[in-house]
Amino acid sequence: MVAKLQDKSWLVNNKLEITSKIEQGLLPHAMLLLGSHLAGQEELGNWLSGLLLCEHSKTLTEPCGQCKSCSLVKAQTHPDLVTIDNSEKTIGVESVRSAGAFLQKTAQLAKNKAVVIFSAENMTESAANALLKTLEEPTSNSYLILVCNDIEMLLPTIVSRCSVVKINPPTGEELANMVSDKGLINDFSNLNELAELTDPKCQEQRAEVIEQLTVFLEQFVNGNELVNLLANNIHGMRWLTNSFNQLIRIQSGWQDSLINHEMNQLSGRYSTEQLWQCINLLNQATKQIKLLTQANKTFTIEALLVDIEHILTTD
Template identity: 35%
Template sequence: MMLLPWLERYQQQLSRLLNAQQLAHGLLLTGPSGIGKQQLAKWLVASLLCTSEHKPCGGCKSCLLLAAGSHADFLAVDSSGTTIGIDAVRQLSQFMHGRAQQQPNKVVLVSDADKLTEAAANALLKTLEEPPQNSFIVLYCSSGSALPATVISRCQQWQLAAEFSNNANDWLRQQTNRAVPDFLLTYCGGGPLKALALLESGAADQLQAALQHLTQYLQQQLSLTDCVKQLEQSEGLSQLLGWFLRRQLTLAANVSNPQRLLAIHQLYNRWCRDDSQILGQNKQLALSAFLIEFKRLHG
């Protein structure tokens, strides 16, 4: 099973621990959106279930059953809803205590583990504290901070680092015929898969155009009216404005002025709050007021 190039170092470390039988019964993968946590988790599941020496082989009965979605010793917890409730964890616990049919292990995959309710997390804790022999729970989510400290402490933690390297940019260029903007990986928080999705959907082009319009407005090359008109068509405007604001503050010489810095942050936070909470708000007027004040504070 080929993994994304930046995941290979984690693959090698996990393989060594697996071969040495030093993997914990609970494994937690965390990292930014678009880094490949799901792919690494699925590779780990396949490796734990594979019965061959070189794991995962893809050809043994266990691997074929897993690929067909009919492996009796594998359970994927449903995380499609807004939360993962206690009933799902009870099912998990019951599954874990059954005997493995294919050998050697029974494995549970919990995606978006940060959706666990407090009651579900507490129930999961009991299984993590007293795991059945040859059983493993693989969890992944963007941030482990949403999980109780007691759950985290009973898992072997794997923090996947954000990718801003030239290798990640090279990989992006190999996956698409579209031009890759220099800022895209940074905007995506070091998640190449997220960046690729923006490229393939055409959203990256819209994003680049919106950032250009903001820059032109600050440089008095574009009128307020035209800037607002262009930005209104942008998806994820809050994220876009927040990222542009941070970049401008990093580049600006007046970043050392703490009062101005605080005023800009308060301006942005207020705009985000009003945009999400005030029903029937005049979006054009609110955005215009934000841009005027930001331009004044930016200097």
């Protein structure tokens, strides 16, 4: 299904920029690697931490893979590397405090020390505040690498203290060439959809959400099933909002551009005014959800679907 997605050749420019700073001794203490889901920020974070610890990093643009440090990094046992990877779960304050204390110590094996925080947007408020202290008191030869999918969920004070590296995957025809199912591509496809366009598992998850959403918009009988899907998938709310946006676009004369979109079958069911009201609710709920715990997230989505049903069943 995916054409050379694992290669992520578009990371080359980011690597060149970073290695140039390393060669000049100008690499910042804290770096924020930012990209849409599956854009390659995780790979870039692993590459950078490996390069910083490699015994030959000053002469290479890739970790050598042969030295003792590289072997320990590969085995995830390097004493000078800490990774925090809670995936879709929250990152607690103790993990961040422990990482900050680690950076205060002297390196045991390599010249540098590195902490990589994956899905940094999942830090709790307390964890984010603890990280600020680490950012404000950097130590020599220590590097903090934040890997982020959604910069809006990070404190502005954290972002301002980091050097932001934006990852730009292919767009347009180059992106389309990576997708074997061309029916997924339309005139409105963009980088935010990289996950479902290039990852078969994500495509299946989206199809399930769209199927349940269609049933909901037709009959309003499966609210609980839809809530669970939306609450337990990091893309759920984006897919929901996108579906309503596509309905608006279809009604606005873009039906030819969206001829293969699943929402076509519902395009005449509701008025444009009703759909705009739903989109306003969705935008408000999306902002709230980014700051909520999982339990409150589920409750907010439940309330959102109740409000949407009320709007769409009221003449």
